[in-house]
Amino acid sequence: MSGGLADLHRRYGAGPLHLAILLVCFIVAAYALTRVILAGILVGFVLWFIGAVILHDLVAFPLYSRADAALQRRRWPVNHLRVPAGLSALLLVVWFPLVLRAAEHNYREATGLSTAPFFGRWLLVTLALFAGSALLYVLRRATGARRTGRKR
Amino acid sequence: MLRGEERPPGPFFRPEFWRSPLRGPWLTSVFGIVLLVGIPIVAVTGLVSYAAYNPRLPGNDITPERGLFGFYLFDWPTSPIWLYRLTQGVHVILGLTLLPVLLAKLWSVIPKLFAWPPATSAAQMLERASLLLLVGGAVFQFVTGILNIQLFYVFPFSFYPAHLYGAWVFLAALVAHVVIKLPTAVTALRSRSLRRELRTPLRDTRPEPPDPHGLVSPAPAPATVSRRGLLAFVGGGSLAMFGLSVGQTLDGPLRRTALLAPHGRDYGPGPNDFQVNKTAASVGIVPAETGSGWRLTLVGARRMQLSREDLLALPLRTYRLPIACVEGWSTEQAWTGVRLADLARLCGATGDGGVYVRSLQRGGVFSHASLSAGQTTDPRSLLALRVNGADLSLDHGFPARIMVPNAPGVHNTKWVRELDFRPAS
Structure with missing residues (x-):
């Protein structure tokens, strides 16, 4: 028995639980895919599924890490900028159909209201984030800045 | 390797x-x-x-x-x-x-x-x-x-x-x-x-x-x-x-905190001023269908038609029930209407076969819905005619809408035209 296990380890590269759980995973996924086919949405589903990986790993990630790197090239209190900028960008990325009014037609049909106020709200939150961060920076400088402020 | x-x-x-x-x-x-x-x-x-x-x-x-x-x-x-x-x-x-x-x-x-x-x-x-x-x-x-x-x-x-x-x-x-x-x-x-x-x-x-x-x-x-x-x-x-989003699941002043959430909007101070999802205009409801000519069709052992006045003359009940949408937002309001169980009895049914609800709404997956026996016979399940003491607004389902406790929002069918209590074959 242990000889068989060792053999599996040598040929497969991991233990039987590893193999079993991955097989279960692929069986469930394959069954889900048959449901997707029956629902008649295969092409769109697969495109969006693969697209989701590409969108995150090869578009969103390089974009935000490059933006962050650019921010660090300057001599300024980088965290007091990257935190509000990052949070503001997050809110925009999540709520862009409302903020940029992309969903205006459906939204008006459903709610009877316009998406117009959302841009101002996002801007307000963004300003509050930057203002709060700036205030924190000033307070830290004023109180001796023994923590993060001075170690650039 | x-x-x-x-x-x-x-x-x-x-x-x-x-x-x-x-x-x-x-x-x-x-x-x-x-x-x-x-x-x-x-x-x-x-x-x-x-x-x-x-x-x-x-x-x-x-x-x-x-x-x-x-x-x-x-x-x-x-x-x-x-x-x-x-x-x-x-x-x-x-x-x-x-x-x-x-x-x-x-x-x-x-x-x-x-x-x-x-x-x-x-x-x-x-x-x-x-x-x-x-x-x-x-x-x-x-x-x-x-x-x-x-x-x-x-x-x-x-x-x-x-x-x-x-x-x-x-x-x-x-x-x-x-x-x-x-x-x-x-x-x-x-x-x-x-x-x-x-x-x-x-x-x-x-x-x-x-x-x-x-x-x-x-x-x-x-x-x-x-x-x-x-x-x-x-x-x-x-x-x-x-x-910035949790407010759309709350009632009261905290709802205003939902600055970045789709359904935490403020409609005003009136009895019908709460979140609308699907306006009457968007699903092709025209005022002529919902006016004095509107009739509710009940189908059970017998088929009958009731006007809104007929319905208002039946025993009315008021319950505070939430509308909770699959999109995550919710709000609780006080609904007044006729019990679905009473309407079932009126047309010679029991409600034990559930009810199939049809709306005036044209097309769309939710222009109809089946309610289970439990949902139909629950005493708090209403064909609501009024909300917060006022007639329903057109966007909230006038002349009549379903309100079932704990049902997903889309099953609280608006602009109801027919309730079929015959057990599904």
Whole structure:
């Protein structure tokens, strides 16, 4: 028995639980895919599924890490900028159909209201984030800045 | 080694390209453990929502090809009346709250995406294939959910089957990932003290010791932020997502805090001034159909037609019941109307066969709905005529709408024209 296990380890590269759980995973996924086919949405589903990986790993990630790197090239209190900028960008990325009014037609049909106020709200939150961060920076400088402020 | 001698195809594929001094198994495991608690709650509440639609009743199933994925379906209860409000609110708001953690988790493991060679054993190859399902499934579920609650239907498929089957792909990959990685994560979590990390400022922040998983950078840059700073940043993102959206699940003054959430809007101070979902105009309801000529058709042992005046002359009941939408928002209002059970008796039925509700609404999946026997006979289930003491507004379903305790919003059919109490054959 242990000889068989060792053999599996040598040929497969991991233990039987590893193999079993991955097989279960692929069986469930394959069954889900048959449901997707029956629902008649295969092409769109697969495109969006693969697209989701590409969108995150090869578009969103390089974009935000490059933006962050650019921010660090300057001599300024980088965290007091990257935190509000990052949070503001997050809110925009999540709520862009409302903020940029992309969903205006459906939204008006459903709610009877316009998406117009959302841009101002996002801007307000963004300003509050930057203002709060700036205030924190000033307070830290004023109180001796023994923590993060001075170690650039 | 399968292809160990080949040169990596680009700079991304060299470990020293990844220079963040914070990446490491401990940090990844912290994000992982938060997701391990949160994602199952989002998943279970999502699967519960499917059951809440009572898809086994005629006309209710939007995913009739579900097959084995319907194994757990059960008759959706009418009590407690706030259950769907809670579960679906949690599903949507917790999902939004976990997004920054998911992004942080993906950031923390991104060097492994570019590991070279891609796999050194069959086990690794299979595992990486499952990670495609995991990452694809996670991003797919979050993206479709987030777009759907904003009514931004740009995806080339119906939301319901895509989000349901996408969930099963994601969950299958997630279970495999947890089974494989949990021992590693537990070891990594024990390798550092969270309390000590929370006391460690930037100047004392050092990389984690080199790890066999390739998360720790072999050429770390100087730290620009402490670990606790990064955790605070991610937590701040979650707090912002939560704080700006949770208001759409609440009534009262806190609802106004939903600055960035689709359905936390203020309509004014009147009795009908609460969240509308589907205006009458958008589904082709014209005033002529809802005026004095409107009749409600009851079908049971006999068929009869009632005017709104006839209905108002029947015994009226008032209950405070929530409308809770699959999109996560909810609101509780005081509804006045005739019990569905009374209407069933009126046309010679019992309600034990449930009821099939038809709307004036033209087309659309929710122009009709089946209610179960339990939903039909619950004394709080109403054909509502008034809300908060006033006649329903046209956008809230005038002349009459269904209000069933704990039912998903779309089953509280508006602009009702027919109630068919005959048992489905």
